[in-house]
Amino acid sequence: MNEIRTLHQEEISESMALSQFAFQYKLSAEEQAERDRLADPKKIWGYFVEEKLAAKLHIHDFHTWVNGQRFAMGGIAGVATWPEYRRNGMVAKLLIQALKVMKEQGQTLSFLAPFKFEFYRKYGWEAYIDYLKYEIPADKLPRFQASEGSSVIRVTKDMELINPIYEKYAGQFNGMLERDAEWWNTKHFKQKDGTVALYVNAQGEHTGYVFYQVKDSTATIHEMVFLNEDARRGLWKFIADHDSMITKVEIKAPSDDQLPFLVHDPKFKQEKITYFSARIVDVEAFLAEYVFETRTEADPVYLRISDPHADWNDGVYCLNFTGSGEKAHVTKLAERELPAEELILSCSIQTLTALFMGYQEAGFLARIERLQGSQELVSRLEAAIGRRTTYLADFF
Template structure:
């Protein structure tokens, strides 16, 4: 007998054993017990075959920023199947259930870290964010001067303290998590490291670096700055570690311009695809989404195809109100659809567009967005140009 359901508390140990096997790591007993203790069994879905846990995934309730607005998001993590049960469609069943559960909970968007992008594309998730990975030898670090009267001081690993800066920084990007105190404690600040806060000459905190030095490598877990002055002050602080490091490793958003600001930009730079996104509930997502055009813009009619969430299938009419505000969204009935002047795309394409990862013109050129050039241009103008970025992992 097969069964799909949330786990009972006494089944969490089996879930962690599956994760350790599938992802090839081993927890110490005290660490395993700690993680079991803070895991909500109601967020872990399992597929049971003949009473045994065969496959599972965890839903992680979070919020992310999209165009400066806060969206309820369902993170998906820990997707795993025992080898003897693989290729039996169990993960597909779990993902289908997760979509229904997230929709019921009002989570209009979902993020996950794919082991293979092509696998999750089959179920509606699409790549939405890349990271730049820098590896900078100490002799090529930027040579900045800090503003007179500014300071960089080591600080306690205190989520409340750092979040005052992080929250303002995160809103600038699409996909950043709106962290609460628990997330800072159990996720971000679990990494070994030191925090240092930059304050401008007026004494206002405007940036921080959270980093760790080991074997002459400075790993910057997070480098957060709210203005150019804070960026320069923090890099001056990092460069002052030159007697104890050989290089710095740091990640940055894809529009970062640090190489141009250095005297010699010939250091290792790699663009790495990171996470995938999926729109769980198109109508609810669109009703929250801030567009970049005002009420004078012509309405858009958009047909969406979604093979794994039938509630998303259909045609939506977007009537714009004011720049930076959501549109009036109507899901049209069969007799209301105007075939002429309509755009159409899959749920994956819609996620890539609305999360700011790809432009409408490009998606039309490669055949993933159908419609007249005029309609494509209209959609491209309506979507804000905002960089996708994510510093967290789950």
């Protein structure tokens, strides 16, 4: 008999064995015990064949920001199948079950790191992040001057000290994780070696930090967070002052980062990498929470969404705006309530996700025929959607 269910505590070790096999890593006995202690079997869904675990995935409870609004998000991770069970549709069934579970849990969004983008696109997830990866030789590091009265101080790995800075920074983007103490201490700090340095401006305010490691003549910047240009310049001066002990700096940055324009010689290695995928799990609930831009006209927008793997999303939605840059009143229409066809914009769940995450604009999606409707309607929708860079500094 085949079944899909959450794991029992005694099945955690088999789940860990599958992960180590599929993702090709090996845990020590101490690491295995720590993972067993932290793992919550109720968040791991398995596909069982004759009571044997054949495939599984994890659903993590996260929150993220989109257009300044906090959303509950289900993070899909640890998707794996033993080789003898592959290509039997087990992962597909687990993903569909995960969508139902996340909807029930009020998680209107889902993120995952795809091993292959086209695979997860079949089930409604769409790319939503590009980031920049820099490799900067020491002689091309920024030559910034720190502001008078400011300082950079090395501090302990204290989330209480730096999380307020992180949250102000993260809220400026679409798609960053809200980090709790467990995430800071068991993921972010514990899994990376290095030093934390805090930027303090002339007024004594904490406006940035850098978490980095120097090893083998390379400074690896795990994370650089700055709330303004003053903090950016002060932190980069601090890193540049390591030039006697390093040959290069490696760092990743948001896709709209402007560091190359600011330095004296921008001819260094710059790579653009497509990273995570996102999916709207519950269209009606997501649209009801989304904060739209201020509108000068109050005509409603009608959206027809197709979602073959989450039938609760299929249908036409009416978005009525207040004109004050707040949330819209969202109604899923019955067949008898539908407006004339020429008043409706149509797209798939993937396209809707790329659009509302801010990864692609409505005009572009219309030009490539992934958003169907009149140019007037496309322009109206584009004006209502916020413009923020998508970014994710974490991995899960």
